[in-house]
Amino acid sequence: MLTSQSAPGLSTAGVRPFALPALRHPTVSTLLADHRTLLSDLLDGLGSPLHIVLPEIFEENVTGLRQAFAEAGATADLLYAKKANKADCYIRSAAALGIGVDAASTPELVKSLAGGVPGHRIGISGPEKDDTLLTLAVQHDCLVAVDSVSELRRLAAAACRAHSRARVLLRSRTTGQPGSRFGMSPAERDAAVGLCAELTGHITLQGFSFHLNGYSAEERARAASEMIDHCLDARRRGSPTATLVDIGGGLPVRYVEPRLWDAFVEQNAPSHYHAAKDFNGFYPYGGQPAAQAVRAIMTHPVDGAGSLARKAERHGIRFVVEPGRALLDQAGFTLFRVQQVDDRRDTDGYAIVTVAGSSFSLSEQWFQSDYLPDPLLLSARPAADELFPACVAGSTCLESDLVTxxxxxxxxxxHRGDHLVYLNTAGYQMDSNESPFHDAPLPLKAVLRLGGGQAGPRWCLDGI
Structure with a gap:
């Protein structure tokens, strides 16, 4: 069934809610099927909403992406994009597995170091970084993506003060997205390459990076090919160490089955939303998995002379990739307790379910969009042969506070007291824009590990 059917005799104002069930990792299915009492106790004890984070699945994803690059014939260093989730447990997993971290602020860098990731495995990104971040990056031998000539000069000055040398990537605008606010124009890049050759005592140019919007494997492959060409040019101009190309993040995640997603996109209309809300775009929830995207990027033909991976191998280029969402795929979910139900089915055709919490803890509204995978209803009441159409609201005084x-x-x-589970929220959803609005405390994160024993899941608060 592509859509849920209305119960006989029940008005839904001509709207049939779509069924977009979220895909589930086996570990998540086990927790929901066999350990509901534990989840309920955690929610009651730690408060609603509660984020469940699953580092074991993060670790599986690291292994899967490493394998995807290897199978595509590419050499790549993984840097986990710290901005995708604030939980400390993922940093510790990254350190244990020997991968790096992409940090874009001083606190992110400090947390990465404190979590055991050595500085030489940390990449520093973000536009026009402040002097504190640049100084720490130099002191810890981080790889710094520089966005402008002025930033390059400030970084060189920081390296000079530290009697050290900074490792640098020059972030460059691509032919496909020349209007990006990130990166250097061709003229700026040309000047920066020349400056790196002049400042060899304090700057080591290691390669180039770029920023892309969207999830096109073809466009990312073309951009990476451009960066390889920039490396070759830099070598000719006095920077023989230009051997890295950072392809950024932008690896997609599949949340729902593609056939359901395609049907949703085809039939989507404002009438399917509270107050006839009209959204201009959504994340591609039915897209290809990250591993498939890696293979598509690396095997894409470039310059009419073989694949991107082959071109990189031919010129001694190593890739850097900064996945956030892709490493967090299925590695966490969010629990809400139902606080009130306003049943408007007789008048509006649907109910408004208010949860203890707010949309600040499910961040898709930050992108002027809606988080579309269906939440699961966990209830102690027996099943009923009755469809119950409802949107989900937060408990703040904001008219726009709709979780769904x-x-x-x-x-x-x-009913009041039931629980809603939003699946696969670890990547950019569960804490990107959480706020202590109304003086409410920030939601907690509980780290769960199933392990291999018979004792059941083990849990602790994140950071402990």
Whole structure:
């Protein structure tokens, strides 16, 4: 079934809620099927909303992406994009597995170091970084992506003060997205390459990086090919160490089955949302998995002379990749407790379910969009043969505080005290824009590990 059917005799104002069930990792399925009491106790004890983080799945994803690059014939260093989630446990997993971290602020760098990731495995990104971040980056031998000639000069000055040398990537605009606010124009890049050759006592040019919007494997491959050409030019101009190309993040994640996603996109309309909300775009929830995207990028033909991976091998280029969402795929979910149900089915055709918490803890609204995978209803009441259309609201005094604008076809009526589970929220959803609005405390994160024993899941608060 591509859509949920209305119960006989029940008005839904001509709208049938779509069914977009979220894909589940086996570990998540086990927790929901066999350990509901534990999840309920954690939510009651630690408060709603509660984020469940699963570092074991993060570690599986690291292994999977490493394998995807190897199978595509590419050599790549993984830097976990710290901005995608604030949990400390993922940093510790990265350190244990020997991968790096992409940090874009001084606190992110400090947390990465404190979590055991050595400085030489940390990349520093972000536009026009402040002097404190640049100084720490030099002191810890981090790889710094520089966005402008002025920033390059400030970094060189920081290296001079530290009697050291900074490792640098020059972030460059691509032919496909020349209007990006990130990176240097061709003229600026040309000047920066010349300056690196002049400042060899304090700057080591290691390669080039870029920023792209979107998830096109073809466009990312073309951009990476351009950066290889820039490396070759820099070598000719006195920087023989230009051997790295950072392809950024932008590896997609599949949240729902593609056939359901395609049907949703085809039939989507404002009438499917509270207050007829009209969204201009959504994350591609039914897209290809990250490993497939890696293979598509690395095997894409460039310059009419073989694949991107082959071109890189021919010129001694190593890739750097900064996945955030892709490493967090299935590595966490969010629990909300239902606080109130306003049943408007007789008048509006759907109910408004208010949860203890707010949309600040499910960050898709930050992108002027809606988080579309269906939340799961966990209820102690027996199943009922009755569709219950409802959107989900937060408990703040903001009219726009909708956790889910879309009308969900819950399989039974929702009641106060029930629990809603939003699956696969670790990547950019669960803490990107959380706020202590109304003086409410920030939600906690509980780290769960199933392990291999018979004792059941072990848990602790993140950071402990």
């Amino acid at each position: 604008w879309r009308k969900i076809g819950f399989p039974r009526p929702v």
